[in-house]
Every structure is written in structure tokens, then in C-alpha cells.
Amino acid sequence: MRRLWNFPGGIRLPGFKQLSNSEAIRNLPVPERVYLPLRQHIGAEAKPVVAVGERVKKGQLLAEATSFVSAPVHASISGMVIDIGEHTMPHPSGITEDCIVIESDGEDHWYSALAPLADIDNATPAQLRDAIREAGIVGLGGAVFPSAAKLKPPRSIETLIINGVECEPYITCDDLLMRSSAEVVLRGCLLLQRILNAGQCILAVEDNKPEAMKKLRFALDIMINADEPGVKAIELVGIPTVFPAGGEKQLIKVLTGQEVPSGGLPYELGVVCLNVGTTAAVHDAILLGRPLVSRIVTVTGSGIKSPGNYRVPLGTPIHVLLDAAGGAEGEAELIMGGPMMGQRLTTSQAMVVKGTNCILVNKPELQTMQMPCIRCGRCANACPMKLLPQQLYWHARGKTFDKLKRYQLDSCIECGCCNLVCPSHIPLVSYFRYAKTEIADQTFKHKRSEESRLRSEIRQERLERIKREAEERKARRKAARSKPKVKKTAHPAEEDASQTQEVSNG
């Protein structure tokens, strides 16, 4: 039995998981149209490689990755590309970004060029990583960081943690995945372990998912009995149900007792942490040759008629998914993600993207009246990052951003624990989100202004140099002609000369 640690703070929450975890995953029928954003991940936007009017098949590359931290986009249905343009994104702002729109041809053909990686047993880690990169796999737990980049840490890794915790209330997509495809998840673990050459692999599941644990244990026992290579290093660990145990840093603390340094990343401790959904996608990419074109989405909440889990082609409009789940009842709030960390959407026209793990439709609750902060300190007790939310709130309201940096606002994971325990119902996380984006904007503007300053200084220098050179030329010519009767400077001519020079320089 592995020793487990506690992380500071956190709260026990009612799960509401039984709403959506009683039925098997259903396949969503192929939607009429899908809208595939070029940026569904952290990093640079993908670049389209198809044109409007082109026929594409499911799994075909639509847009390629443009840098190390980027991910390609593949067709999630077969049909015709009818538009490459801006569409509403699943984001609280309702901002539009570039998407590739495919109209379905009613068939659901996989792209014929797809093949699993040849000679998997002898493939090098670099080859496996490339397969993951080409499949467009990103962190499916919601952080959407390109997985191939995460699998190339700058130091050796001892521990691979596969995150099947799913600590947010209502969400059950990982639970259902582990129940239905336990073997797929375990084989994904083996592949990831090979890529990282990690000594141990811990598959962590919260103890409110006994069914998933049973299925995983069963599949693992079969694999151990068959004496498959590497399988003995996999360890199944049930962890106590405390929110947010599924946060990367919290999970590392629970399993290893180590704390990721503030501003640092897990690899610094020799740990890499990936979600079970990502692990299954890695399996599909390497062993079946299937790029990431669909994902499991939980549709749940008090405002939906038949909650459940659906395998949804990426880019499917959310209203199509809601209709499949029986439609929303009356007026309901739409949240992408869970009730704690999810983001409110303004429209169901937006699409399911790689990071969409849950669509939560809840009947609107009574608005609670916000009261002044009484500095009771409950938020600080609940904070899993050991921050002081009451201080952060104070300085965010007062817009004293330098103080916020000192109180480590960057470390806030926006888990929402402080919000929930606040007896004055202050929306603390909203203040932190405001301050974070405001600071990011100021930093960006400052960087831009530094660049502008440099460019303007270089320009000034150049203009002066051109002027000086023109004068020197004139002086030389004069000296050569040795005719001192011409007047000393001829301004207009000089300026003309400098201007043409400058233009040719530019």
C-alpha cells in the first residue's frame, strides 16, 4: 500500500455524479456541420492546409502545427470544407476566431492513408512522440497543453502520473472512459512510460469511482498474468475524495509528498502528469493510427432532460449535443467544464473543442447578495495553494497589481474553493481572473512599448546618420571642386537625399 499525503486546504463537495454515470457512453450521430477552431490548444495557431471546396475524410489533416508548442487539427467528420472563417468560440467572451467548417456528406469514412505506427515494439521514444504530435493530442483534462511538448522534459523522469481523479462535481467522462476502456487506458500508460522511460507509473483514481477502479484492476491483472513487458510498473492508487485532488500540483503532493515549486513545473521533481483521456488518445494514435477527432463529453445538470456521456466529434455545435441529450429545460445557465472551475458560455452556438470535458446545464440559482469581507480567513484555510485570498481580493479591488505579485497571484489555480466557503458570498475568483488578465495585458503592452521605443530610437539614429553622411558627401564634393563660393548648406536638397536613402533602406 502506497503512503498518501494530504494537500493543504481543499473541501469535500457533493458529487452529483450519479446524474450522468449510470449509462454507457453514447455515440453522437454525425452532425450536419462541424466548426473546427485553428486554436484549440495552448500555443501557436495551426495553419490550414486545405482550401474551401475541398473534400475531406474523417481523420484527414486540415491544419498543421506551426511551432513546438502547437497542435494540428484533423477533420472530425467526412464531407466538404465550406468555409474557413470566424465563428463564436466556447469562451465567456463569445469572441470569434478562425475555424474550418466542414459540411457532412452523411458518410463517416476514415481517411485511407491512416495506419498505425509500423513496428511499434522497436519504435524509439522520439518516433512515438512524433506520432502523438501528428495526432494533434493535447491535455484532455481541460488544460489543452500539447502533449508531445510535455513528453519532452529537459530532465529525466522517474514518476509518470496518470490522472483519473476527476474531482469536479458532475463530470463523469473520465469515469466512464475508465469503465468502458480500461485496457486502452492501461496500454496508453505503457506507451507513455516507454516514451518517458519512467521507473514507475501511478494511475490515480478518486475513491468515489469504485466501478472504474474494479474494471482497471481486472484489466491490469489480466495483463500481469499475460506477463506483458513493463506492466508491473503500473500501480493503481485510490485517493480520498477531496476537491481539488485532481489538480496537477495537488495530485503530485498526495501521491509523492513533494511540492511543485511556485512558478515551477512538475518535471523539476522528475514527475510528468497526464489525464486518462489523453492516455487513451495516445493509445488510439499510436496503436490504431487515429488522430484526435472526437472526445467524450459529459452533458449533465439539473436543467437537462437526459444527462449522460457522449462521444462527440470535435467541432460539433453545443446545441446539437444538448438536443441529443433531450434538450435544456426552460431557462438554464450553460457552463463549459464543472461548477467549480468551468466557464459560463453565453451561447450554445459555440462548438465542442478538445478541452470540452463537460457541458453543465443548471437551472439558474437564486442570486446571493454580496456582503463586505469580514476577514474571517476561511478562504485562506480552504485554499489548496496556501495563498491568502482575502489579501488578493483586497489588492485586486484596489488595483495594486505589484502587491498581487508579491502575494503570488500567479499560483492561483482558480479552483473556486475560496468562493464556495466565503460567508459574504464574494466572487473571489472573478476578482483574481480580472487581475490576472489585467496584469498580463499590462505586461504585454509594456513589452510592445519597449519594442516601439527601440524601433523609434533606431530610426532616429538612422535619420541622423543619413543626414550626416549627406553633409559629409557634400563637403567632400565641395572640397574636390574647391569652389568655396557656393553657400554652406542647401537644406531642401539634403532632405531629399536623406528621404530617398531612407526609403531604399526601408
Next chain:
Amino acid sequence: MTVLALMFGLGLGYAAIRFRVEGDPMVDKIDAVLPQTQCGQCGHPGCRPYASALAEGSAEINQCPPGGEAGMRALADLLGRDPMPLIGMEDDSAEPSPMVAVVNESTCIGCTKCIQACPVDAIIGAPKQKHTVLEDYCTGCELCLPPICPVPECLTLRKVKPTISRWKWNLPLAQETEQAT
């Protein structure tokens, strides 16, 4: 006493030469706060001249609209002056949205006038060739707009397209029932 005075005098005199500061550090500090659009809306030919004028005390701190409310406050802090409403924004309107210049490539005649006007070299092109604006470097200073550009409807400003990565949350409305007053 006299010896002491002489010693200190010599010491100070030496220090004045040894630790002489090149340029004016105050101007540098002020310049670092300014947005570097080089737009000249303050009535000075660029951000640095405005910084010099502020350091001398010959300019007000509210002359820089691109810096916005935050910029004015930063100047007020730095110079120990009282905040005042920005010029052209006395009506307390919202922060102006960032703009960039765009060249209409179908009407551009390649006159290079905008290239010469751009204070940050953000327009490229050659005589009788179409010009284009490097959006990442354009500060939206408006110095290239007509009448500098001789062709109507050629050089225009448009809003910078908002993206999710640069989108900002609003400060939540504090609807507290009562303030502890």
C-alpha cells in the same frame, strides 16, 4: 574644522566626477512609463521629448491619451503630482480600443509618404510598389493617415481584432449591501 571641510569638499568633488550620471535619469524613468506610440498627441515630437518636458516641469501629465487613465496615474505617482482628467477625455469615457493602420493595397500608389512618416518603421515598401503595415509593430499613432497619405480611402485605421489569449475579464461589480463607513 577647516581640514574636515576640505576633506569632505574634496571627497564630494571627486564623487561628482567619478559617479557622474550620463543623461537625465528622471527622463528615462518617465520615458519608461509612456506608451511609446510616438504619436505626438501631447504636442511634442515623440515620447522622449514629452518625457523631457515633464521632467523640466513644462508639461502637464494629462497630455498622453494613448497611455490612458493608468498611464496618467503612473505619471502622477512618479512625479508626485495630482491626478487630472486626460485631455479629450474629460467626459470620463472608456479606454480607447487599440487601433492599427491598414493600407488598402488596391489603391496604394507607392508614394512612400507613409513610410517616411511612420515613427517606428512599421510600414514597408519601395517607391512605386505597394506598401504594407506590419501589424505587430504599428502603434496606431495616426501619423500616416491622410493628408500624409495623398490617396483617399487608402490608409485607414481599424480596431485590433480581439483574441481569447488577450481578452480581459472585467472587474466584478461590487454590489455590496453596505460599506463599512
